[in-house]
Amino acid sequence: RSKREGKAGHHFFEPALDEQARMRREMELDLRLAIRDGGFELYFQPLYNLRDDCLQGFEALIRWPHPRRGMISPAEFIPLAEETGLIVQIGEWVLREACRIATRWPENLTVAVNISPRQFAAPGLSSTILQALGQSGLAPNRLELEITESVFIANIEKTLSALHGLRDLGVKIALDDFGTGYSSLSYLRSFPFDKVKIDRSFVRDLTEEGNAHAVIRAITTLAEALGMATLAEGVELPEQCEILRREGCQFIQGYLLSEPVEEHRLAGLIGDYAEIERSALRA
Numbered sequence: 001r002s003k004r005e006g007k008a009g010h011h012f013f014e015p016a017l018d019e020q021a022r023m024r025r026e027m028e029l030d031l032r033l034a035i036r037d038g039g040f041e042l043y044f045q046p047l048y049n050l051r052d053d054c055l056q057g058f059e060a061l062i063r064w065p066h067p068r069r070g071m072i073s074p075a076e077f078i079p080l081a082e083e084t085g086l087i088v089q090i091g092e093w094v095l096r097e098a099c100r101i102a103t104r105w106p107e108n109l110t111v112a113v114n115i116s117p118r119q120f121a122a123p124g125l126s127s128t129i130l131q132a133l134g135q136s137g138l139a140p141n142r143l144e145l146e147i148t149e150s151v152f153i154a155n156i157e158k159t160l161s162a163l164h165g166l167r168d169l170g171v172k173i174a175l176d177d178f179g180t181g182y183s184s185l186s187y188l189r190s191f192p193f194d195k196v197k198i199d200r201s202f203v204r205d206l207t208e209e210g211n212a213h214a215v216i217r218a219i220t221t222l223a224e225a226l227g228m229a230t231l232a233e234g235v236e237l238p239e240q241c242e243i244l245r246r247e248g249c250q251f252i253q254g255y256l257l258s259e260p261v262e263e264h265r266l267a268g269l270i271g272d273y274a275e276i277e278r279s280a281l282r283a
């Protein structure tokens with residue numbers, strides 16, 4: 001920026017860094033208010049079982065309808081919630097709310113909840129989970145926790161024992177965004193995840209022509225050998241779905257099926273899938 005601009009505009013006295021810090025403080029304050037006032041919402045996106053052609057359940061995805069800024073996506077506020085530690089309280093709300101809502105669904109359907117690294121490391125996660133299950137009456141095996149590889153960075157021994165502790169509660173554990181970390185294979189070998197969620201970046205390039213399907217096949221083969229199910233994230237096209245089915249991927253999730261939707265739309269979705277299942281059985 002030129003000297004003249006700096007003198008003429010207020011930018012000179014308010015460098016971009018200060019502006020960023022101010023916005024962060026404002027967002028943090030707004031997050032605290034949203035925690036206090038119940039200002040978050042859960043959306044749900046279907047997880048579909050390709051092998052049995054049926055709905056498996058839904059992933060709960062948080063949304064923040066901000067009073068002045070409109071809907072804010074988790075990609076925008078989860079990082080700040082992590083840094084400030086506010087994610088622990090937000091995560092408690094997500095767990096309670098997701099379990100409460102899932103009890104209204106048919107009993108074969110599961111709910112998946114994202115657990116961020118800070119939340120995973122904080123003391124009391126298992127008691128929060130037990131409380132959410134106890135208060136809602138949801139069967140533990142209907143709750144699936146999604147964690148990412150970054151939880152392993154802290155301390156692998158501690159992480160493994162924490163994971164076994166959670167497993168002992170009867171909940172399922174999925175490895176989210178698989179393939180985006182840097183040493184994925186060793187984590188896969190160290191812990192028996194129930195499910196591996198193959199990151200969207202591997203699905204995006206999936207066409208008959210390229211070699212992306214070879215990567216999918218390698219992951220599904222490996223996961224199967226280790227006794228884990230696989231789910232492909234971000235499936236948008238029928239072609240991707242067919243390749244995934246062929247390459248042995250058991251579950252899919254993505255806009256092809258549905259975007260994440262509000263709770264009041266779930267009954268309709270669940271009914272649609274039941275209808276598809278019935279007609280598949282008739283065919």
Ligand code: C2E
Nearest residue numbers: 061062073074075094114115116234235236253254255260
């Ligand atoms: P994620 O757990 O990997 O969730 C999948 C994300 O992909 C969601 O973004 C979803 O809306 C999006 N998605 C689903 N299907 C498609 C598709 O076909 N195409 C494309 N382009 N995107 C698709 P969303 O809801 O914005 O969430 C982003 C991330 O924020 C999540 O990634 C998760 O890491 C985090 N997150 C969301 N809710 C929570 C929560 O309650 N707690 C925590 N700790 N993190 C959360």
Ligand code: MG
Nearest residue numbers: 059114146176
């Ligand atoms: Mg997830």
Ligand code: MG
Nearest residue numbers: 176177197233
């Ligand atoms: Mg994911």
Ligand code: MG
Nearest residue numbers: 177199200233
């Ligand atoms: Mg992802």
